[in-house]
Amino acid sequence: MADDAEPPGGKVQRTPDGRYIIVRGRLWRATNPNLPEDERQRWVNALMDARRAVKTAKASGNDAELKSARAQVQEAKVALGERGPVWWDDGAPDYNRKMVANTPYASWWATQKSSSTSGSNA
Numbered sequence: 378m379a380d381d382a383e384p385p386g387g388k389v390q391r392t393p394d395g396r397y398i399i400v401r402g403r404l405w406r407a408t409n410p411n412l413p414e415d416e417r418q419r420w421v422n423a424l425m426d427a428r429r430a431v432k433t434a435k436a437s438g439n440d441a442e443l444k445s446a447r448a449q450v451q452e453a454k455v456a457l458g459e460r461g462p463v464w465w466d467d468g469a470p471d472y473n474r475k476m477v478a479n480t481p482y483a484s485w486w487a488t489q490k491s492s493s494t495s496g497s498n499a
Contacts, residue, residue, distance in 0.1 A: 390489065392482050393485060396463075396465060396469075397472065397473070399477055399486070402477055402478065403474060403475070403476055403477065404473060404475050404480060405473065405474065406458065406460070406463070406471070408458055408459060409458030412457070420456045420457045423452075423456075424457065426449075427449035427450040427452075428450060430445075430446035430449060431443065431446040433446075
């Protein structure tokens with residue numbers, strides 16, 4: 378397993394505090410867990426619609442549609458807590474888009490990588 382690979386089965390790994398998911402060794406802010414489920418699902422649906430609109434606009438070459446679709450993606454991401462102001466209130470800094478190894482999560486991440494490869498006979 379590569380150093381930055383996802384765990385077996387492709388399950389998304391989260392930091393112990395639940396603030397980030399880890400993709401290829403990089404932290405990405407997780408959805409705000411305090412959102413009511415119906416609101417979260419509404420915004421996830423809006424995000425997926427907006428992403429499809431981005432794809433369509435790119436294919437058509439329509440710059441105005443692309444700009445609008447990207448704004449819709451941004452709106453949904455902010456509403457979900459994945460962009461914009463952080464959703465936690467303890468004053469901890471935001472490490473969004475940082476490599477895990479360059480953050481306070483580095484030592485925890487090292488234990489996760491070693492435990493996911495231990496016992497492997499690959």
